Amino acid sequence: MCGIAGLFLKDQSLEGDLGGLMAGMLSALGDRGPDSTGFAVYGTESPGSVKLTLRGPQNFDFRPLVEMLSEAVGEPTLAHRRHDSHVVVSIPATREPAARDALRALQQDISIVGSGRRMELFKEIGRPEQVTQRFGLAKMRGTHAIGHTRMATESAVTTDGAHPFTTGADQCLVHNGSLSNHNAVRRDLVRQGLTFRTDNDSEVAAGFITSQLTRGRSLEQAMEASLDALDGFYTFVIGTEFGLGVLRDPIACKPAVMAETRQWVAFGTEYRALVDLPGIALAKVWEPEPARTYRWERH
Amino acid sequence: MAMQERWIHTPPRKSATFDDASIAEIRRASASGIYDIRGAGAKRKLPHFDDLLFLGASMSRYPLEGYREKCATDVTVGTRFARKPIHLKIPITIAGMSFGSLSAQAKEALGRGASAVGTSTTTGDGGMTPEERGHSKVLVYQLLPSRYGMNPDDLRKADAIEVVVGQGAKPGGGGMLLGQKISKRVAEMRVLPEGIDQRSACRHPDWTGPDDLEIKIQELREITDWEKPIYVKVGASRPYYDTALAVKAGADAVVLDGMQGGTAATQEVFIEHVGIPTLAAIPAAVQALQQLGMHREVQLIASGGIRNGADVAKALALGADAVSVGSAALVALGDNDPHREEEYQALGTTAGAYDDWHEGRDPAGITTQDPVLAARLDPIAAGRKLANYLSVLTLEAQTIARACGKSHVHNLEPEDLVALTVEAAAMARVPLAGTDWIPGRGRE
Amino acid sequence: MPEVDLARDSVRSLNAALHALPAETNETHWRVLNPRGQHAIAAGLDWPVFVEIDGHVGYYCAGMNKLANVTVHGNAGQGVAENMMSGHVRVKGDASQAAGATGRGGLLVIEGNASARCGISMKGVDIVVQGSVGHLSAFMGQAGNLVVLGDAGEALGDSIYEARLYVRGAVKSLGADCIEKELSDRHKQDLRRLLDAAGVGGAVDVDEFRRYGSARKLYHFHIDNVGAY
Numbered sequence: 001m002c003g004i005a006g007l008f009l010k011d012q013s014l015e016g017d018l019g020g021l022m023a024g025m026l027s028a029l030g031d032r033g034p035d036s037t038g039f040a041v042y043g044t045e046s047p048g049s050v051k052l053t054l055r056g057p058q059n060f061d062f063r064p065l066v067e068m069l070s071e072a073v074g075e076p077t078l079a080h081r082r083h084d085s086h087v088v089v090s091i092p093a094t095r096e097p098a099a100r101d102a103l104r105a106l107q108q109d110i111s112i113v114g115s116g117r118r119m120e121l122f123k124e125i126g127r128p129e130q131v132t133q134r135f136g137l138a139k140m141r142g143t144h145a146i147g148h149t150r151m152a153t154e155s156a157v158t159t160d161g162a163h164p165f166t167t168g169a170d171q172c173l174v175h176n177g178s179l180s181n182h183n184a185v186r187r188d189l190v191r192q193g194l195t196f197r198t199d200n201d202s203e204v205a206a207g208f209i210t211s212q213l214t215r216g217r218s219l220e221q222a223m224e225a226s227l228d229a230l231d232g233f234y235t236f237v238i239g240t241e242f243g244l245g246v247l248r249d250p251i252a253c254k255p256a257v258m259a260e261t262r263q264w265v266a267f268g269t270e271y272r273a274l275v276d277l278p279g280i281a282l283a284k285v286w287e288p289e290p291a292r293t294y295r296w297e298r299h
Numbered sequence: 300m301a302m303q304e305r306w307i308h309t310p311p312r313k314s315a316t317f318d319d320a321s322i323a324e325i326r327r328a329s330a331s332g333i334y335d336i337r338g339a340g341a342k343r344k345l346p347h348f349d350d351l352l353f354l355g356a357s358m359s360r361y362p363l364e365g366y367r368e369k370c371a372t373d374v375t376v377g378t379r380f381a382r383k384p385i386h387l388k389i390p391i392t393i394a395g396m397s398f399g400s401l402s403a404q405a406k407e408a409l410g411r412g413a414s415a416v417g418t419s420t421t422t423g424d425g426g427m428t429p430e431e432r433g434h435s436k437v438l439v440y441q442l443l444p445s446r447y448g449m450n451p452d453d454l455r456k457a458d459a460i461e462v463v464v465g466q467g468a469k470p471g472g473g474g475m476l477l478g479q480k481i482s483k484r485v486a487e488m489r490v491l492p493e494g495i496d497q498r499s500a501c502r503h504p505d506w507t508g509p510d511d512l513e514i515k516i517q518e519l520r521e522i523t524d525w526e527k528p529i530y531v532k533v534g535a536s537r538p539y540y541d542t543a544l545a546v547k548a549g550a551d552a553v554v555l556d557g558m559q560g561g562t563a564a565t566q567e568v569f570i571e572h573v574g575i576p577t578l579a580a581i582p583a584a585v586q587a588l589q590q591l592g593m594h595r596e597v598q599l600i601a602s603g604g605i606r607n608g609a610d611v612a613k614a615l616a617l618g619a620d621a622v623s624v625g626s627a628a629l630v631a632l633g634d635n636d637p638h639r640e641e642e643y644q645a646l647g648t649t650a651g652a653y654d655d656w657h658e659g660r661d662p663a664g665i666t667t668q669d670p671v672l673a674a675r676l677d678p679i680a681a682g683r684k685l686a687n688y689l690s691v692l693t694l695e696a697q698t699i700a701r702a703c704g705k706s707h708v709h710n711l712e713p714e715d716l717v718a719l720t721v722e723a724a725a726m727a728r729v730p731l732a733g734t735d736w737i738p739g740r741g742r743e
Numbered sequence: 744m745p746e747v748d749l750a751r752d753s754v755r756s757l758n759a760a761l762h763a764l765p766a767e768t769n770e771t772h773w774r775v776l777n778p779r780g781q782h783a784i785a786a787g788l789d790w791p792v793f794v795e796i797d798g799h800v801g802y803y804c805a806g807m808n809k810l811a812n813v814t815v816h817g818n819a820g821q822g823v824a825e826n827m828m829s830g831h832v833r834v835k836g837d838a839s840q841a842a843g844a845t846g847r848g849g850l851l852v853i854e855g856n857a858s859a860r861c862g863i864s865m866k867g868v869d870i871v872v873q874g875s876v877g878h879l880s881a882f883m884g885q886a887g888n889l890v891v892l893g894d895a896g897e898a899l900g901d902s903i904y905e906a907r908l909y910v911r912g913a914v915k916s917l918g919a920d921c922i923e924k925e926l927s928d929r930h931k932q933d934l935r936r937l938l939d940a941a942g943v944g945g946a947v948d949v950d951e952f953r954r955y956g957s958a959r960k961l962y963h964f965h966i967d968n969v970g971a972y
Binding site: 333445446449450451452454477478489490491492495496498500504505506511514515517518521522523524525 | 754755758759762782783786787789801802803806807809821822825826828840841844845847860863864866867882883885886902904905961962963964
Binding site for chain 3: 271272274287290
């Protein structure tokens with residue numbers, strides 16, 4: 001159980017504020033999700049590059065790692081940016097397999113938290129105010145972001161168990177609710193070739209969406225398909241390279257609020273998450289309907 | 300007999316799978332077209348407290364003298380957030396049972412008995428009656444999915460509030476009361492037409508999930524100005540996670556009801572096949588509390604098949620702060636007493652087996668709304684019997700605790716226990732007697 | 744007229760002050776500023792005071808309201824006026840799920856839309872929604888009246904007992920054991936009374952409504968109805 005948030009900017013002039021606004025939203029959702037915090041920001045892309053977000057142990061010195069990766073992909077020092085226990089490394093898209101191989105061969109506890117042309121993903125154990133500060137979310141900029149505050153239900157409180165979950169390039173998902181058939185769906189997806197790191201039901205949802213998108217379906221079709229395939233109570237906010245998707249299950253017991261102005265569209269589990277968004281006083285505020293797909297994309 | 304005949308005759312052999320009970324149930328189902336509904340808890344043999352034994356003092360541990368050397372039994376519930384926590388003299392409370400499933404006289408008897416020994420009773424899925432509030436010195440008021448009878452005045456009159464997520468007999472199920480027991484008074488309290496079969500919701504109407512329960516609990520605290528302890532009751536299913544979530548949702552106490560816990564009425568398949576034994580549930584819940592640093596801060600009240608002082612002591616040794624009795628309390632009042640055997644036979648059953656409480660024809664006058672039958676129960680005498688029983692439970696638990704060298708029953712710990720079977724050892728997480736083996740956990 | 748700014752003061756201090764009002768208080772009109780979606784604002788009121796809240800509230804605003812008159816100048820989150828006993832609660836904007844859940848008396852008016860489960864398990868409250876209501880509204884409704892000037896979502900009145908439903912717009916679908924019933928003169932009088940109490944003017948014609956209620960087939964279990972359970 002948790003709090004989830006999504007923010008899609010229609011007005012480019014707000015892109016510098018994206019991180020600060022998302023940090024505020026997550027802060028408001030800390031009570032219902034005290035265990036861990038995570039978010040994904042969709043920022044600038046460098047043509048021909050892929051960003052890998054890596055996570056290491058506390059106080060890890062990433063420099064040797066970056067050097068090793070640079071060598072593995074055959075580049076002078078790769079562009080990288082450190083955020084506390086995470087580092088975002090830009091590598092040439094064609095060299096991504098080599099980079100992944102090199103990381104897999106590492107003895108150390110380094111995991112790839114996310115990858116994509118535009119997506120950077122961060123998550124850690126802790127309350128939102130601390131976690132967003134550690135990662136410097138307030139300074140991050142981009143066109144859209146999703147975030148999550150977690151109250152762990154059936155899996156352990158670990159960083160791996162935190163949302164967002166990503167199972168594909170530039171794709172991630174946050175979830176409020178509780179799936180009831182995720183073990184069966186996971187087995188199916190594993191047979192199709194996906195890998196999972198946790199026992200978490202939300203990771204299965206992310207995997208399902210990815211498996212649909214991999215087959216060439218649109219985000220909307222992927223969300224429609226999940227209404228049949230996934231059982232339980234859920235509200236999803238899905239991030240893709242181009243925007244956000246929102247989906248509530250047909251029973252719709254978990255709360256959800258949306259707001260929209262000319263400048264942005266936002267989602268929050270509680271209205272409290274939206275109160276500090278610019279222009280909220282005049283925003284159109286509504287609840288997404290059950291079993292209906294919503295998406296906002298910029299191409 | 301002739302040689303040929305002896306070889307032809309084989310003795311009849313009944314099936315363990317298709318035993319008498321299963322076959323009878325198939326016959327009943329095909330005749331009626333409806334599932335079997337009954338009261339009480341799981342009746343089949345399950346790993347339970349009988350499979351655990353205490354290690355009394357000998358050379359390495361010393362016992363306390365009975366009577367002279369104190370063995371305290373008090374417990375305080377609600378220390379986490381409530382301004383007025385509850386002080387109980389004994390670590391045994393009376394579980395939630397509704398007026399509606401029980402007669403008014405039975406509820407009064409429970410109140411009298413519990414109050415006489417300094418412990419609490421709990422309302423049930425029908426709301427608070429004035430008699431129960433009048434006769435119970437300490438009353439816990441349940442908030443159930445149905446919200447029958449719920450109102451803020453009773454919330455403020457209560458000493459504690461128990462948010463019921465589920466109960467051991469039917470985790471995931473809702474209440475059930477059939478028409479025979481929806482008397483005029485019950486109907487009025489529940490705002491239902493008299494004599495109909497009550498359908499009940501299994502989820503709360505205005506919240507789902509622990510994240511929203513947290514907000515609901517805050518509302519209850521706001522309405523009662525943060526005075527009362529708030530309990531969260533769950534049927535034993537995934538007790539480790541449920542306990543952790545109850546803590547995260549802001550509960551002062553967790554009430555954990557194993558599958559042996561009784562109900563007034565539900566489907567037999569629910570009772571026997573959903574939920575886990577009390578023995579397996581308690582250690583998982585305690586582990587969650589310990590990992591959160593909340594053991595003894597958030598109190599754990601365990602129920603489901605507590606029968607005697609040994610059960611009480613064992614539950615406490617596993618880490619519970621208190622236990623709750625339901626079925627046993629009814630027996631103490633006079634339920635299923637053999638002196639009414641003729642009447643039980645007339646109902647097609649026998650004393651000790653009578654569980655069709657939903658029919659409202661209880662000869663003991665306890666699980667009925669029939670005024671003639673209900674009048675058979677003298678609340679004062681029955682209350683005294685309950686008080687006697689609760690006292691015996693306490694004395695027995697103290698006897699065991701003293702034998703283990705404890706001056707407070709809360710100082711009983713898992714290391715005071717061993718198990719008789721592999722299942723019990725694995726579930727209770729204590730070693731098999733005479734060994735240091737806990738299945739699944741390796742050597743100590 | 745006491746004014747409380749929730750950007751500065753806590754919901755706890757507001758509720759404590761409201762609960763502590765003596766019977767003869769002359770502080771009968773309160774204004775609450777900057778609710779900012781907080782929860783349990785004005786919950787558990789027990790006296791005929793007037794509380795005006797400027798902005799959107801979170802869950803359980805005016806929960807278990809008794810005798811008081813609470814107006815939300817904005818939207819309300821889940822469970823507004825849940826289990827209300829009496830008095831008057833009005834939401835000028837929209838209400839989220841479970842509005843008026845298990846309410847036992849009084850009047851709840853929602854000038855905008857209410858979402859799913861409006862009036863769930865209602866036990867005597869009157870609810871008037873000027874907009875539409877979401878799915879499973881009046882689920883297991885036991886008593887009271889739900890009046891909807893707009894449309895109703897799926898499974899209206901599923902498993903309903905004796906609550907009465909009046910809907911002017913379209914009903915997406917009816918729930919188990921809920922059927923359309925005759926709108927007699929008596930019902931029209933009731934409806935008129937409810938609309939007047941809600942402050943909905945004479946522009947609304949009671950004849951435009953249809954009445955829904957229990958078919959009472961699920962009052963006693965019968966195997967042939969098993970599909971409805």
